Amino acid sequence: MSNKINIFSVKNFCFSLFVAVLTLLPAKTFAYEPIEEENNHDEVIDTVSAAKHAEGNSTAFNAGEMIIEHIGDSHQWHLWGDHGHAVHIPLPVILWTDKGLEIFSSSKVEHHEDIYEGTHYKYMLHNEHIEVVDNFGNVDEEATAKIKDFSITKNALTIIVSALIMLLIFIKVAKSYKRREGMAPKGLQSFMEPLILFIRDDVAKTSIGEKKYERYMPYLLTAFFFIFFNNLMGLIPIFPFGANLTGNISVCLVLAGITLVVTLISGNGHYWRHIFAMPGVPIPVLIILTPIELIGVVLRPFVLMIRLFANITAGHIIALAFFSLIFIFGEKSTGAGYGVSVVSIAFTVFMGFLELLVAFLQAYVFTLLSAIYIGAAVEEGHHEHEHHVEKGHEATHVIA
Amino acid sequence: MLLEVPLAAGVAAIGAGVAALAAGLGIGRIGGSALESIARQPEAVNDIRSNMILAAALVEGAAFFAMVVALLVVLAK
Secondary structure (H helix, E strand, O other), X not given: OHHHHHHHHHHHHHHHHHHHHHHHHHHHHHOHHHHHHHHHXXXXXXXXXXXXXXXXXXXXXXXXXXXXXXXXXXXXXXXXOOHHHOEEEEOEEEEEEOOEEXXXXXXXXXXXXOXXXXXXXXXXXXXXXXXXXXXXXXXXXXXXXXXXXXXXXXHHHHHHHHHHHHHHHHHHHHHHHHHOOOOOOOOHHHHHHHHHHHHHHHHHHHHHOOOOHHHHHHHHHHHHHHHHHHHHHHHOOOOOXXXXXXXXXXXXXXXXXXXXXXHHHHOOHHHHHHHHOOOOOOHHHHHHHHHHHHHHHHHHHHHHHHHHHHHHHHHHHHHHHHHHHHHHHHHHOHHHHHHHHHHHHHHHHHHHHHHHHHHHHHHHHHHHHHHHHHHHHHOOOOOHHHHHHHHHHHHHHHHO | OOOOOOHHHXXXXXXXXXXXXXHHHHHHHHHHHHHHHXXXXXXXXXXXXXXXXXXXXXXXXXXXXXXXXXXXXXXXX
């Protein structure tokens, strides 16, 4: 029953959205002449700015550039507006140069030709890289190679925000477990408990085994909730959220790297013997098999990294591509832009629901695969039948 | 204007398309067999579902490899 009502209200919402956009369409058509005037006005401004800058045509919309800019990391948090008059939240730039520490606000190097005179060098921001320059903006390659950038960038700030949110939630939940010991969960606690139990029962216990799973619960839960929260935060487009953090390959690299380290540290004799010399396999075959197994050890976390990175980045790119369509058609004619926006928004809403599923699924898959790799490393060998099953498993992993 | 793309980008797009095709076939097979086995044995639905998602994620990983390579071809200058 409630399901029916839900579907109905979603339909209702989509329909009213559709109607609202449709009613906007004629309004725009009636207002056609003023728009043309506006365009003329823009052209006048354009010729003026073209006189100022050699390459004047800054109004042409470049979808690829916009998408790459939005999914990448940045030294400032872009809120709205385009290149000329964009509104940013400046973030601190922290540099470790060979002469010492340097801290300044990124608003000092915000515009294309801004040069900031620090205590040790002069700096310029070029394609999101801080570069050492001289008075005329010529890059000093040698000094640039020596600086290390520890800036609180968009992604770094997102990690801090997500850590704070997770701390708030889990300290509160932990407290209510202490206070309400033995009682039914309540409030936020009853929201988190199914997720925690899901990771414990369906991921850790089944993949690592009843005996040894407890040691790995802290890591699995941390990885799951970190990825899950940041995936969800990436879907919210307003200020402290919306960074493409789990779609940043460095973040994925670190997460997958931790899984690799945990697997290697907890690997027992049985695990290593199966990698270096698979029992019951003739030596000539081992010459081929052992390198494959060794590559497999590194390849699995590598695929883990690529999977998370590509899934989340693809989600962001799809949403941005649908929005870009509006502007690509809008450049040809305003009416087409408004017409396409109906389709575009409908698709984005649909993809948004799909991304909610993906946000959970990728956190789950990352945790599950980490648990399976750890489980393979701590498993004790028993009898011949298990060997076959295990080999089958490993083969699929190597292929993937 | 939209069709004036460099050759490398066009080939990369075809590559991404082939990867999507292959992944679609793979995931379709997984989903089909999973539905079949659920119909045969409805009480094993939980085990089948988690294994299905796992297998789908592995197939998807390969497809995303192709996608990342295609993206690198387009973005590398």
